[in-house]
Amino acid sequence: MKLQQLRYIWEVSRNDLNISAAALALYTSQPGVSKQIRLLEDELELEIFTRNGKHLTKVTPAGKQVLKLAGEILNKVDGIKKISRDHKSPTQGTLSIATTHTQARYFLPDVIKDFIRRYPDVTLNMVQGSTSQITQAVVERDVDFTLITEEMEPRNDLVVLPCYRYSRVVLVPKGHPLSQLAEVSLDHLAGYPLLTHVFNNADAAGVTTLGKAFEKRGLKPKIVFSAVNADVIKAYVRAGLGVAVVSNLAYSDDKDSDLVSISVPHLFDSYLASLVVRKSSYLRGYMYDFIEGLAPHLTRQVVDEVMSLPSPEAQVEYFINIDIPTY
Incomplete structure (x- = not known):
């Protein structure tokens, strides 16, 4: 052989x-x-x-x-x-990451900027896709890490490292009736054409948490447009096609001043962004530093301890008493 x-x-x-x-x-x-x-x-x-x-x-x-x-x-x-x-050239190499558009566009630029300043001889490659696509990329050894924001089925060959939480907001044009309400409900949202990320599809990683919120309430939202790219979704809100539910990371007070961002923490669970690594992977020194730059609580010691745990359930239990940052 x-x-x-x-x-x-x-x-x-x-x-x-x-x-x-x-x-x-x-x-x-x-x-x-x-x-x-x-x-x-x-x-x-x-x-x-x-x-x-x-x-x-x-x-x-x-x-x-x-x-x-x-x-x-x-x-x-x-x-x-x-x-x-690592022994011959500890500061040289490549790092491949798969993630969603929202993380690539809105959260990772500052993290990557700091990393490149520290490791100018490391080449970074980024792949974008749906949760199932990017999870498959790390399983098939196409990338070193995957940064996911939806739940995935537990796998014994993967390690999931919780990085940070963030929330959803509703985006509407200025003067929209929803912007006049003291509190927006799911019933309110279900009454308008909805624009959102790829919604409730047959994704191997499971139904989106957004979809679950409507299902739990017994509501069927009027999805008129879905896309992976939050910038595209915002463009269609501006075009008057409907209201959007997107990550709060995707809204900028300066760049999106023509839209109104409505905070709705009472409607949807927060997103949990997690880094997924193959359990059997060897992590180079600069990879540990990238992880800690992304999530300061994920020190080298923490990562090594989690990667040595016997099951996905043990990984979840490890982080029960660790504060995960919220943005």
Whole structure:
């Protein structure tokens, strides 16, 4: 068994069993990938993939177990390489982060600015997407960290580090009837066309907390427009399409002075932004510093202690008595 063969089956699984796409990602030939997969299956005396002619159709039950271990092995190999780089060039390297548009646009710029000033020779890469997309990115080793703002299903192979809380606001044009109320209710909101982030979709990470609030009240909001980008949502509020429910981070007194921000902490639970890391990851020194710059309570000692815990439930319990900052 060769490490190269494990890389091949891992990359094929990541590319929807498309050998051509995997070969392209691996900078090798399609026949070479197919041959190595066959050699590995022959050595193991089991099929990792089922086939229809020359095409792979699905991963076998045994193949799923093999792929899980292959991912762990490749992650460990990556960790060994990081140890080497940490000793040779502790202030040089790369850092890849996946997050939502709101965090990338409104919260992270100051954090990243401070980090780059401290580590000018570290290249940062950022990927934006939905909660399910960015969670998958860290699972598949495409990024080092994922910063999520919605609940996700507990996974034994991931570590979730609570970073900070923030709230939602309702945005309306100046003079809007909602801006005249002493207190806005969900019933009020349900009476207007609503603009918001991608709403109540079939996201593998679960139904949004915003959707749950309306469902609990037995209301069905009139969603007329949804988008990932808060700036786009604000543009459509300005165009008169409806009222918006967005993060308070997305509103600026200066840049959004033509809109009215209505605080509604009584309507919705606060968001909890959390950093997600693969449990088996080796974190380089500058990665610890990035985490602490993002959330000062997440010191190197805290991160190491949480990553050593045996279960997601133990991770949650660890933070029960730790104050999480609110913005």
